[in-house]
Amino acid sequence: MVKVEAVHRPDGARNGPGDFFDLLHYGHDSVAVDLSEPRDRANLREVASRADLILESSRPAGLARAGLVAAELVAEGTSWLSITAQGRNAVAVGYGDDVAVHSGLARIDGPDLLPVGDALADSLTGLASAAAAAKLLLAAQARMIDVSMDAVCRSVSGPVADHTFIERNGRWWVESKSGLHAIRAPRGRVPGGTARPLGADSDRWMQ
Template sequence: MLSSEVDVARAWAESGGSWLTGERTGSPSAAGAGAAGVAEHLLRDVAGLVGEVPGLPTVAVLGERAALAGLQRDGARSCGGASRIVPTADGHLVLTLARSDDLALVPALVESPCLSGDPWLDVAAWALRSTSREAAARLHLLGLPGGAVGGAVGGSPVRVRDGGARVARERPRVLDLSSLWAGPLCAHVLGLAGADVVKVESTTRYDGARRGHAAFYDLLHAGHRSVVLDFADPADRDRLQRLAASADVVVEASRPHALARLGLDADALVTAGVTWVSITAHGRGEPQRVGFGDDVAATAGLVGPGPVFVADAVADPLTGLAAAAAALRSLRGPRAQLLDVSMAGVAAWAAAVPVPDGPPCPASRPSARRPSGTAPGPGADTGAVLHDWLGELR
C-alpha cells in the first residue's frame, strides 16, 4: 500500500522515469508510474525515520544514472543497452547480456553457432521458435539473467526475521559488500543518515560500477571508506569476518553460498546482533538466479505497452530505497534483523500500482544531485579501517 498523500502521476513526471520510458522516437510514457509512487512512499518513510538530512535523494533518484551518463529511452532495448525484450512464440522474453561470460553463452542458449555476427539477431530468431516458458527455463539452466516478461512471482518486497539483541552505537557501522546500484544506494542513504560506511572489495574483483560513469560512482560512494582484501588469503578472510562481526549493518547482494565460502554466516551474525541486509533478484529462499535492474523489473511485470522497458534499471533504485528504509527501521529497534530484500518483489509492488487516468503530467528530463565529493580509490582506507574497527596497527 502507498501513502494516500503520494501523487503518483506527479511523482512519475518529476522523477525522469516517464522521460525514460517509451520508444526512442515517441513521447514519454505514463506506463510504469507505480515505480515513482513506490519511490516517493519509501522516501517519505526514510525521511520520517531520519528527519531533515541534507542530500537525501528525491524521486528523481530513478533517473540519476541516466542523467549523469546521458542515457535515453529506447523502447524494447534498455537505456543502458545491455538488456532487450524479444518476442517468443507466445509472448516475450527479457535477457541481459552485460558480461563477457553472458555473451560467450549465447551459442549454448540458441543451441547453434552464432553466424550472424550479432548475438541479438541469433537470440531473436531462437526466441521466436520457443515458448516463453521454454526460453526462460533455458536461460535459468545456463545462469543467464532474464526470463519471461511478467513471468516472475514477485513475493514480498522485504521479509524480516528478528535476531539477537543489538548494541546501539552513536554512529552505526555499515559494512557494504555490495556493488553496482541497489546495495550502494542503500549504503549511501545510511551514510547520509550518519553511519560510518565502509565498502569492501576483493583484490581480484572491484565493483563493476567503478568502470561506469565516474560522477555516478562518486554520488553513491563519496564520504565512505574503501577497504580491499585478498579473499584467497586466510588472514584477510579472517579480517573480513571480524569486520562483519563488528558492524551494526552488513549490506550485500551476493548468493548465500558465495558468502559462506568466505566464512560469512548471516544467520549466526544476526543472532549475534548484526542486522544483515540481503539483496537478491528473487529472495533468499528462492532458486538463486542472477538478475539486473532491467530484466528483474520486466520479469516482475513492470513494463510499458509493447512491451518496453520502464525507466533505467528501475528495480535497482527502488530496491535500494526499500533496503535503506528497512535497515534504518531495524537500527531503531532493540534487535538485529535479517532483511531479505527481493528486487522482483519490490518491482512487482510497483507494477501493481494503478497508472492514474487522465492526461499525463509534463515529463521532466532526468536530473541528478551533485556528488558531495570524490569516492576513495580501491583500498585507500584499508589500514585506517582495520585500525578503527579491529584495533590493528596501521
C-alpha cells in the same frame, strides 16, 4: 560506512562514470580483500562482527563461503540487509531492467516488450532497502531483512490508470482522471567529493 570489495573483482561501477561512483561512495572508507587468503577472510569476519549493519548485494552463498554467515552474525548482534534478485533462497541473478520486465513492469510495443522505465528495479529496491535499513538501525535487537528486487517490483506493478502525456510550452504533463500533473525536468546531482581508491583504508580496518 565501509565499502568492502574483492580485490580481484571490485565493484564494476568503478569502471563507469566517475561522478556517478563518487555520488554513491564519497565519504565511505574502502577496504579490498583477497577472499582466497585465510587471513583476509578472518580479518573481514572480525570487521563484520563490529558493524551495526551489513548491506549485502551479492548472492548469499558467496559471503558464506568467505566465512560471513548471516545467521551467525545476526545472533552475535549485527543486523543484516540482504538484497537479492528473487530472495535469499533463489539462485537467480538479476539487474534493473530484466527484473522489472520479469515482474510485470513492462509494456508491449509492437514486437517488443519494453520496461516502463530505466532500470526501475534498481531504484525501487534502493528505496525499499533504505527504509528497511532505517528500521534495522533503530531496532532494539539485531535481525535480518531479505529484500527481493522481484518482490519489490511486483508490489508496485498492476493495471495503469488511463493517462495521456501532453507537451505545452516546452514542458511535459500527465493528464488523467485526477487532473493535470507536471513532470519535473531531470536535475543532476553533484558529488560532495571523490570516492576513496580501491583498498585505500584496508590497513586501518584489516589489522
